[in-house]
Amino acid sequence: xxxxxxxxxxxxxxxxxxxxPFLEDIWEEKWLTNNSKYHQLLEEExxxxxxxxxxxxxxxxxxxxxxxxxxLRISGEVITTPFSFVATTHSLWWNNxxxxxxxxxxxxFNIDPHKIEAAITPKTSAILPVHVYGNPADxxxxxxxxxxxxxxxIYDAAHAFGVKIDGNSILNFGTLSILSFHATKVFTTFxxxxxxxxxxxxxxxxxxxxxxxxxxETTIVAPGINAKMNEFQAALGLLQLKYVxxxxxxxxxxxxxxxxxxEKVAGVSFLRDFPNVEHCYSYFPIxxxxxxxxxxxxxxxxxxxxxxxxxxxxxxxxxSNIPTYRGLESAKPENLPIANIVANQVLxxxxxxxxxxxxxxxxxxxxxxxxx
Numbered sequence: 001x002x003x004x005x006x007x008x009x010x011x012x013x014x015x016x017x018x019x020x021p022f023l024e025d026i027w028e029e030k031w032l033t034n035n036s037k038y039h040q041l042l043e044e045e046x047x048x049x050x051x052x053x054x055x056x057x058x059x060x061x062x063x064x065x066x067x068x069x070x071x072l073r074i075s076g077e078v079i080t081t082p083f084s085f086v087a088t089t090h091s092l093w094w095n096n097x098x099x100x101x102x103x104x105x106x107x108x109f110n111i112d113p114h115k116i117e118a119a120i121t122p123k124t125s126a127i128l129p130v131h132v133y134g135n136p137a138d139x140x141x142x143x144x145x146x147x148x149x150x151x152x153x154i155y156d157a158a159h160a161f162g163v164k165i166d167g168n169s170i171l172n173f174g175t176l177s178i179l180s181f182h183a184t185k186v187f188t189t190f191x192x193x194x195x196x197x198x199x200x201x202x203x204x205x206x207x208x209x210x211x212x213x214x215x216x217e218t219t220i221v222a223p224g225i226n227a228k229m230n231e232f233q234a235a236l237g238l239l240q241l242k243y244v245x246x247x248x249x250x251x252x253x254x255x256x257x258x259x260x261x262x263e264k265v266a267g268v269s270f271l272r273d274f275p276n277v278e279h280c281y282s283y284f285p286i287x288x289x290x291x292x293x294x295x296x297x298x299x300x301x302x303x304x305x306x307x308x309x310x311x312x313x314x315x316x317x318x319x320s321n322i323p324t325y326r327g328l329e330s331a332k333p334e335n336l337p338i339a340n341i342v343a344n345q346v347l348x349x350x351x352x353x354x355x356x357x358x359x360x361x362x363x364x365x366x367x368x369x370x371x372x
Contacts, residue, residue: 008312010352011183012247014239022235038234051169052196054203061158061180061193063227065091068176068195071206072152076123081111082320083339084130088156089319101320101330104339113141126152131160134282139173161187164278171196186280187244189233247353251281254355258284261363267293287345293370297345303369309362311347318343
C-alpha cells in the first residue's frame with residue numbers, strides 16, 4: 001500500500017458501461033446544452049431526491065454563488081466566515097460586495113451566530129454562512145437574526161449534499177442555498193453546481209441570469225452570464241443519483257473507523273456527528289495540537305507524504321489572511337481567534353467511498369509520525 005498514492009479524495013464514478021448509453025443518446029440528439037432533456041430531468045430528479053422545491057443547475061458552484069448574489073441584488077456588506085474555500089468570499093468580491101468576517105464556533109467550525117449581530121451595520125444586506133465540511137450551521141439562530149434586521153441569508157452548501165436537520169433538507173433554510181458538484185464532492189457532475197430556491201419567480205430570475213438574461217427568444221430582461229450546465233454533466237448526474245446513497249454510507253463507515261482508531265490518540269481531536277442531523281461525510285478533518293503531541297500540523301502533513309498519503313490543509317490559509325482581504329478591519333487576527341487556531345491546526349485525512357481498509361494504514365502512519 002505504501003507505493004499507492006492515497007489522495008485526500010477520489011471521485012466516485014458509476015460503471016462506464018451504464019454511462020455509454022447516455023453518451024450515445026446525446027450523440028444522436030445533438031442537443032448539447034441550453035436546457036435539453038437530461039438537464040430538465042436532472043433538475044426534477046434532484047429536487048425530488050433532496051426534498052426541495054426548485055433547483056437551477058449551473059456549470060459550477062462558484063458561478064452559482066455569483067449569480068445568487070446578483071439574483072437577490074445584494075450590495076454593500078455581507079457578513080461571512082473566514083473559514084471556507086476562497087470561492088465563498090471571491091464571489092462577493094466579484095460582485096463588488098465587501099465581506100465582513102466574524103469568528104467561528106470551536107465545536108462546529110461554522111460561523112458563530114453570537115458574533116453576527118455585532119457586525120451588522122447600515123450597509124449590511126445579507127449573511128453568507130457556510131455549512132463547513134457539510135456540518136449544518138446554526139440555521140435557526142441565523143434566521144432569527146436575519147428576520148430581526150431584514151437581511152437575506154445565502155447558504156454556501158457546497159459540502160452539504162443530502163444533509164438533513166430535524167428531518168428537513170438543510171437546503172430549505174435561508175433565502176437561497178448553493179451546491180457544488182465538483183469532482184471532489186460527494187455528488188459530482190464532473191464540474192457543476194446549483195441554486196436552491198423556494199418560489200417559481202425566483203427560479204425564473206435565476207434561470208434567466210444564467211442564460212445571458214434571456215427570458216425568451218428575443219427578450220433579454222437582465223445582464224446575465226453564461227453559466228449553464230451541459231448535457232454530459234447532467235447525464236452523469238442522473239446516473240450518480242442511483243449510487244450516491246451507497247457512496248454516502250461507505251463514507252459514514254470510513255468516518256467512524258477513523259474515529260474509533262483515533263479516539264485515544266493524544267493531541268488529535270475531531271468533530272462528532274451532530275444531533276438530529278443526517279450527514280453526508282464530505283471530509284474528515286482533525287486538529288493537531290502541537291502542545292500535546294509535539295508535532296506541528298505542517299510537520300505531520302509533510303511526513304504523511306513520505307508514505308504516499310496526501311492529506312489537505314482545508315482551510316488554510318484563512319481567507320482573511322490572504323492579500324486580497326487581510327487589509328479589512330474585520331480580517332484582523334485578534335477579531336478571529338478561533339478561526340486562526342483551527343486554520344493552523346486542521347488537517348483533512350483522505351476520505352472517499354472506496355477508501356476501505358486504507359483508513360487503518362493512514363492512522364497507523366499518522367500515529368507513527370506523532371510518536372517519533
